Amino acid sequence: MRIEVKRDLCIGASSCVIVAPGVFELDSELKAIVKDPNGADAHTILEAARACPTLAIYLYDDDGKQIFPLPPAPTS
C-alpha cells in the first residue's frame, strides 16, 4: 500500500497521528507526514485515513489503484 498525504488539504488535525502513531507524525509546520509506512497494519492505516476530517490521506494498492477516498456514491 502506498500512502500519500495531500499537504494542501492537511490542517494538522492529528486524527491520523492518534489512530496510527506508528505511521504518521506532524512536522514543524503542523502537517502530517508519513514517518513509517509499515508502522501499522493496513486496516489501521485505512482507519487513520478515514478519520481525517479533510480526507487529506490517499491510499493506493500495490497496482497504484486508489483505494481511499472512495469515489462518490451514486445517488438515486
Added chain:
Amino acid sequence: MPSERTAVVVEKRPLTPEVRHVVLRLDEPETFSFQSGQIVQFVLDPKTLRLFSLASAPAALPLIELCVDITPGGRGSQFIERLRLGDRVQFRGPFGVFTVPPAETRPLEFVATGAGIAPIRGMLRGLFEAGNRFERPVALTFGNRRASDILYHDEWLALNAREPAFRYHATLSQPDAGWTGLHGRVTDALPSRKDEFQNRVFFLCGSPQMVDDTRKVLEEIGIPERDIHFEKFF
C-alpha cells in the same frame, strides 16, 4: 499559510455543566462561506491549533455558533472556557468534508452522542432552513446518558412537531424516572428501525468508540460502507 479570520464573541452560555454554546460575529462575513457541518480551526498560538465544528448553518451569517464539550480540560477546552463577551478570536477555515453533498437526494439519518450534535445541528438547520427541498425523510438519533444531558432538546422536539419529514429519536443510557423515550445507546436504538434504512445515508458524530460501534452495527444490518459518513471527536 491559510488566511486567518477574526470574530467577536457575542454570546456564551452553558447548555449543561460540561457544554458551552458560543456565538461569534464575523468581522468580515463577506469573505467567509461554508457548508453546514464544516469545521473551523482556532489559533491558540502559532503551534497550537484546535478544531471546532460549526453548529450553525450559513443562513445565520454573520454569526457562527459553536457547541463545545469542555470536559477534556485540554488547551481547547481552556480556550473556550476563558472566552468572554467582546473577546476577539482568530480562526482558519472552513475545512472538512462532513457535509451533506448537494447532489445527495436520499433519506438521511443523523446519529450523534453528546457534543457530537454540533455539526449535525448545523446540517439539520441547513436542510430545513432550505426547506428540505427533496422532501425526503430525515431522522436524528441522539444518544445521551440522562435527559439533562440532551443538547438542544427543545429544538429537536420543535423540529419534530413542525416538519413532517423529520423524526427525532432520543435515547438515554441512564434514563431518569419518567423518561418515556428510548432506553439504551444509539447502537441499541438503530437495529429496530433497520426496515427504514434501505437507501438511507448516515452521518455519525461523537466519540471514536461511539462512531466505531455504530459503524459496526450499521454494517451488520447491511448499510454499505460508502453510505456511512462520520466524524470522530478525539
